Amino acid sequence: MLNNLILKTVNVNKNFFIEKIFFSNKTATIRAVDNASIELKKGEIVGLAGESGSGKTTLAKIIAGLMDYDSGEIFIDDRNIENYSRYELSKKIQMIFQDPFSSLNPKLSIGTIIKEAIKAKKNLDNIAVNVLNMVGLSSDAIQKYPHQFSGGQRQRIAIARALATEAEIIIADEPVSSLDISVQAQIMNLFFDLKKNLGLSYIIISHDLNLLSAVSDNIAIMQNGKIIEYGQSDKIMNRPDNPYTQKLISAIPVINV
Ligand SMILES: Nc1ncnc2c1ncn2[C@@H]1O[C@H](COP(=O)(O)OP(=O)(O)OP(=O)(O)O)[C@@H](O)[C@H]1O
Numbered sequence: 001m002l003n004n005l006i007l008k009t010v011n012v013n014k015n016f017f018i019e020k021i022f023f024s025n026k027t028a029t030i031r032a033v034d035n036a037s038i039e040l041k042k043g044e045i046v047g048l049a050g051e052s053g054s055g056k057t058t059l060a061k062i063i064a065g066l067m068d069y070d071s072g073e074i075f076i077d078d079r080n081i082e083n084y085s086r087y088e089l090s091k092k093i094q095m096i097f098q099d100p101f102s103s104l105n106p107k108l109s110i111g112t113i114i115k116e117a118i119k120a121k122k123n124l125d126n127i128a129v130n131v132l133n134m135v136g137l138s139s140d141a142i143q144k145y146p147h148q149f150s151g152g153q154r155q156r157i158a159i160a161r162a163l164a165t166e167a168e169i170i171i172a173d174e175p176v177s178s179l180d181i182s183v184q185a186q187i188m189n190l191f192f193d194l195k196k197n198l199g200l201s202y203i204i205i206s207h208d209l210n211l212l213s214a215v216s217d218n219i220a221i222m223q224n225g226k227i228i229e230y231g232q233s234d235k236i237m238n239r240p241d242n243p244y245t246q247k248l249i250s251a252i253p254v255i256n257v
């Protein structure tokens, strides 16, 4: 792909229609994603930020093939995602969600959870142990169940499950916001290490611009479904052009230690 791009969206649009507003029969249209174009290079982390309801999750789900869109195009490795089978897409791109409690089936052992994500027939146990080790968990996790782990550890398991599919792109939607502050940076660092060691590419959604800018190469800011600013992390954090981005950054609390 040109410029080493692994993922590209071109003018993606998604509207939601809310039928019958109170006291009227009118239908309201929500422009959840409005002409969003975004690029992700191989081995790069793009951070996606913006206020609640700005369309981040909707865009993320569309990119991961989990939600339909109205118009626009999405390319992974220069190939339109419409031309991928569901299985092919799952080998390319995986999504990690905010809540590691609800994203892991409580009735299944960690080994089964990870093995279910892998379609290969051979060496299943080896693969499961390998990915658990990669995320910093010991091999005996394989026999345990989700309730035996902390929130941070569960998020590591969700990451291990994504790694087991050998997907090259990970879309993480608020992956640390339900975790203790002390664990948040550890999980972000894990993403960073896996990027360095495995060459993975990420889109990470977070409200925390400080955390996001510490790991992201580039940052995209969304407002009302639109990507209103996009650029290198340092540039966005130190010299944002858009007034809305300036407002977001000036709202970050300064912590004096
Ligand atoms: N299934 C749906 N049906 C109707 N409207 C929806 C649906 N999903 C999202 N929306 C609306 O689309 C807009 C974008 O929502 P989205 O969840 O993508 O925002 P977000 O940026 O992820 O917000 P947050 O930071 O709170 O997670 C919002 O106005 C939301 O109410």
Ligand SMILES: [Mg+2]
Pocket (backbone or CB within 6 Å): 056, 057, 058, 173
């Ligand atoms: Mg969201």
